[in-house]
Amino acid sequence: AQRVTQPEKLLSVFKGAPVELKCNYSYSGSPELFWYVQYSRQRLQLLLRHISRESIKGFTADLNKGETSFHLKKPFAQEEDSAMYYCALIDEAGGTSYGKLTFGQGTILTVHP
């Protein structure tokens, strides 16, 4: 069964420091991976997806199939980055994956001034 593991429940850094939120997955096929974020008192929202190879709010994530990882990185953290971050995967389009994301347990990032 597919699984997403975020080993850190809590992560604290100071403003301006680099930050890396870890995500490992187990999946036999070719997964599509996402990072979702939930800021305080806001809805869960998509941050970025690996298929787009995009950078959002300075965050990037690279899919490493060899290490089955999809770590989220930002070179200089900002206080407004403080939030709960979820790594998620959806299996490759094949008719049974609709709407079904498998989420990790989430990492609470706190950026101190």
Added chain:
Amino acid sequence: KAGVTQTPRYLIKTRGQQVTLSCSPISGHRSVSWYQQTPGQGLQFLFEYFSETQRNKGNFPGRFSGRQFSNSRSEMNVSTLELGDSALYLCASSLGQVTGDEKLFFGSGTQLSVL
């Protein structure tokens, strides 16, 4: 564009009762997915509906059911409530495309407390 709307925001029920939660997707979105969020289990997929048909289902007992109407609005029903059903229930809408990079838009959730 209005976002995903879930009603009610809070619900308190007692064991054995049943409950119905409602979700209105973003205009033009035909897919609605439901998730259960608890501190212990995190976010878990319940089911997904597209054009009034359930296309995908998670590993929840039959007490959890849903439906979708012709206007894409969806309801989720939980019968014979148990204490463990206390959770935040999130609804997400999307275009419902086949591609695996489908972007989900989440509602604020319905917080269900079972006493």
